[in-house]
Amino acid sequence: MRFAWVGCHAEGVSALAALLDAGAPVHGVLTLLPELAARRSAAADYGPLCRRHGVPLHRVANINDAGAQRILGQLQPDIVFVIGWHQYVQPQTLQLARLGMIGAHASLLPHNRGSAPINWAILRGERETGNTLYWLAEDFDDAEIIEQTAFAITAYDTCATLYQKVAVSNREMLLRLLPRLLAGERPARPQPPSKEPPLRRRRPADGCIDWERPCTAVYDFIRALTRPYPGAFSMLDDRRWFIWQASLPRVTPIGAPAGTVLGPVVSPLGDGCGQMVACGEGAVILLEVEARGAGSLRGCRLSEQRWTGKRWHDGPVAVAGERRSAPGRH
Numbered sequence: 001m002r003f004a005w006v007g008c009h010a011e012g013v014s015a016l017a018a019l020l021d022a023g024a025p026v027h028g029v030l031t032l033l034p035e036l037a038a039r040r041s042a043a044a045d046y047g048p049l050c051r052r053h054g055v056p057l058h059r060v061a062n063i064n065d066a067g068a069q070r071i072l073g074q075l076q077p078d079i080v081f082v083i084g085w086h087q088y089v090q091p092q093t094l095q096l097a098r099l100g101m102i103g104a105h106a107s108l109l110p111h112n113r114g115s116a117p118i119n120w121a122i123l124r125g126e127r128e129t130g131n132t133l134y135w136l137a138e139d140f141d142d143a144e145i146i147e148q149t150a151f152a153i154t155a156y157d158t159c160a161t162l163y164q165k166v167a168v169s170n171r172e173m174l175l176r177l178l179p180r181l182l183a184g185e186r187p188a189r190p191q192p193p194s195k196e197p198p199l200r201r202r203r204p205a206d207g208c209i210d211w212e213r214p215c216t217a218v219y220d221f222i223r224a225l226t227r228p229y230p231g232a233f234s235m236l237d238d239r240r241w242f243i244w245q246a247s248l249p250r251v252t253p254i255g256a257p258a259g260t261v262l263g264p265v266v267s268p269l270g271d272g273c274g275q276m277v278a279c280g281e282g283a284v285i286l287l288e289v290e291a292r293g294a295g296s297l298r299g300c301r302l303s304e305q306r307w308t309g310k311r312w313h314d315g316p317v318a319v320a321g322e323r324r325s326a327p328g329r330h
Helices: 010-021 046-054 066-075 117-123 159-182 215-225
Strands: 003-007 026-032 057-058 079-082 100-107 129-135 144-152 232-236 240-247 261-265 274-276 283-291 295-298
Touching: 003 010, 010 026, 010 079, 010 144, 010 159, 026 066, 046 057, 046 117, 100 159, 117 129, 117 159, 117 215, 129 159, 144 159, 159 215, 215 232, 215 240, 215 283
Parallel strands: 003 026, 003 079, 026 057, 079 100
Antiparallel strands: 100 129, 129 144, 232 240, 240 283, 261 274, 274 283, 283 295
């Protein structure tokens, strides 16, 4: 049995490491060229892991181009694991794995199929999501399911903590699957039909905060788009600020227009300091914000800002030359 691995996202690193530690016959790893990986959110460097296990590492621009297909052809894999990869695998590439290619999707398929499932699950206020291991197919709706793992979305989760849960489930499901693959099995069950439309792709410009929404929706919006994604943002004093952390107060002030800074929140604990902002209903407390030229403000530095009475508002969606640290699947 010969395996190959395709991945660039951090959610796949621990799973590949576990397979290699278990002696899985991985004969090569394909990942993105460094200059392309630098543009992706949560991109991971597979170099140290591959060097430690003596596995050849190939850097490609596109899994479907001639160079990548040539590499896969030379590896002659029976199975290819495509975990944490952002490009659709075209039919001619799928054919290069004798038994098939295995992928993972961060939802309980067929629910939330499409782009950015983790972000959308938080944005929609969902309380449960999961991860699905499946056999890649020409039509995503025809993909057969191998195994699924469900986990809760708590009020304390962010996109980053949910991807940690995805990474753990990738590792656990693949370790359970490995003996069956080595024994020649191909576990699979049909994906249930669904009339649910695929999730649309999200882009950094979609991160503009609508303060007219209820405080719970604003809170969910911020934690759905925080690091390593591009971030939720709004304008204050003619400057675009990215809001990385927020909390929900128990007391919900009324009477102030949405987006108004109600005043500082102070605490002996630095992480509890911030600025309270009115929403369409209730308020949120901003705990960490960042702007070009101003750096990151959090704790007492943030609570000391003289922003009371000012209004956060919509501004230019794009700023020339600005780029956030962010992984791709957004």
